[in-house]
Amino acid sequence: MEFVLDYYVFYLILGVAALSYLIFHKSIQHRHQPPLPPGSFGWPIVGETLELQKLNRSGLQDEFMRRRMLKHNKDIFKTSLIGEKVVVICGSEGNKFLFTSEKKKLVLTWWPDSLKKLFGESFFTAPYDDAIRTRKVVTAFLHQEVMNQFVEKFDKTCKTCFQSDWIGKDKVLAFELIKKYAFSIACEMFASMGDPYWQEKILKEFNGLLKGVFALPIYFPGTRHYKAVRSAAVIHRELIKVINGKRRSRPRGSDNGGEVKDLISYLMDARDENGEVLSDKVIVDNVILLMDAGHDTGASAMMMLMKFLAENPYCYQRVFEEQRGIALKKRAGELLNKDDIRKMKYSWNVVNEVLRLSPPIQGMFRKANADFTYAGFSIPKGWKIWWNATSTHKVAEYFPNPQKFDPLRFDRDTITPYTFVPFGGGPRMCPGQEFARVEILVFLHNLVKKFRWELLFPNETIIVDPIPTSLKELPVYLYPHSGL
DSSP states (O other): OHHHHHHHHHHHHHHHHHHHHHHHHHHHHHSSSOOOBBBBBOOOTTHHHHHHHHTTTTTOOOHHHHHHHTTTTTSSSEEETEEEEEEEEEEHHHHHHHEEEEETTEEEOOOOHHHHHHHSSSTSSSHHHHHHHHHHHHHHHTSSHHHHHHHHHEEEEEEHHHHHHHTTTTTEEHHHHHHHHHHHHHHHHHOOOOHHHHHHHHHHHHHHHHHHSSSSSOOOOTSSSHHHHHHHHHHHHHHHHOOOOOOOOHOOOOOTTTSSOOOOHHHHHEEEEEBBBBHHHHHHHHHHHHHHHHHHOOOOOHHHHHHHHHOOOOHHHHHHHHHHHHTTOTTTOOOOOOOHHHHOOOOHHHHHHHHHHHHOOOEEEEEEESSSEEEEEOOTTOOOOETTTHHHHHOOOTTTTTOOOOOHHHHOOOOTTSSSSTTTOOOOOOHHHHHHHHHHHHHHHHHHEEEHHHHETOOOOOEEESSEEETTEEEEEEEEEEEO
C-alpha cells in the first residue's frame, strides 16, 4: 500500500515540476517577446469604428491616422475596427512590407465577413488559393492591350452622355451625372447592357450596396448592411438572367470569334489554370465586384477631378490646351484612340495628384498568417493589418508641401517607391488601374473640350462614406466653349 502511495506521490510531484517548468519557460519567453504596438482598442465590440466613421463623415478623413501616428508611433499602432483587433502599419517601408509579404504567405488579404455576403466568391473575398486562380482569369481581361480596344467605345458612350445630360445646361449636379456615365461604361464593358432603363434600375441597387461596404455587420431591417445584402441579391439575379440570355443567343461551343467581348462573355469562355470553367456564381460575383469598384471609385475620382480643376484655374488651362491640341487633330466624328490617351501626359499627372490628395480607396486589410515582429513590436497570428494611403500621400517627407495641388511633382520629383499607392501594390494591386486611366481621361477630354465650370458651393465639405462623396452632388455652373 505504501509503495502504491509513493508511486502516485512521485508522479504527482513529477507532474507539478513539469507544469512549473512549462509556466516558467513560457514566462521567460513572454518576457523576451517584443511588446504589442502602442494604441487603444477603444470601446468593447465597436472599438474605434464609430470614431473613424464620424471623422470620415465630417470631412476629417485624414485625422484618424494623423492623430494616432502623432500620439502613438509614426510607423505602427494598434486599434480595433469593425469588431477586429487591427494593427495599422504606416509609411513607405510599411507599405513595402505588406505588399511584398503576401508572396511569402506571412500576411494574406483579408476582408470582413460582411463583404463576403456582398461579393461572394469574387477574387477579393474568396479563399487565398481560389482567389489567386480566379484573379488570373479576371485580370487578363483588364490588361492594357484589352483596354486599348475599348477606348473608342468609352468615347462613344461618353459623348452620348454629354449630349443627353450636359450640353445645353447652365447648371448640373456633376457628381450625379458622372456616376451615370461611369455606370454606363461599367454596364457596357462588363455586361454589354446598354439599355438605360436597366442601367437606372441596377444603379439604384449598386448605390444601396455601396452604402453597406464597411458598415457595421448588423443584419436587421433598416440597417445599411441589411439593405446592401438585399441589393446584392437583386443584382445577382439580374446578372444570372444576362448570362442565361447570352447562352441562349449564341451557338453551342461558340466563343464569338475575334470580336471584343464584354467581361461576362469573356468569363463564360475562360478556363482557370486547372482547365476548369468558372461557375455562373463565380462569374456573377466577380462582375458585381468590378461593376461596383469600376463605377464607384472612378466616379469619385472624376468628381474630385472637377473640384480640384475648378479650384486651380492654371491647371485647368494647361489641361484644356493639351486636350484641345488632341481634338484639333481629329476629323469630324472621329473617336479617341489609344494613341490619343498616351498623349494626355499632363492630364494624367493632374489625375494622379487628385488620387494622391483624395484617393477613392483609403486603404485595405491584410491578416497576419503567423506571429511576427515588425518595427520592434509583436503582431500575433490572426490579427488584422490595415494600410492607409494617408500615411504616405500627405507626408512632407515623401511629397514636399503635401497639401498643395501640384501635378508637376510627378514629372519634377522622384517619387519614393511605395509612397504613391492609390491602387495598392504587390500581387493584390488593383487590376483596374488601366480601366480607370482610360475611363477618367476620356471623360476629362470630353469635359474640358466642351466646358469651363464653377462650383456653386466652393467650400462644400467632401466626406468619405466609404469613398469621397459630395452630399450636394457637386453642383456646378457650366460655361461652354465655342469652336470645338
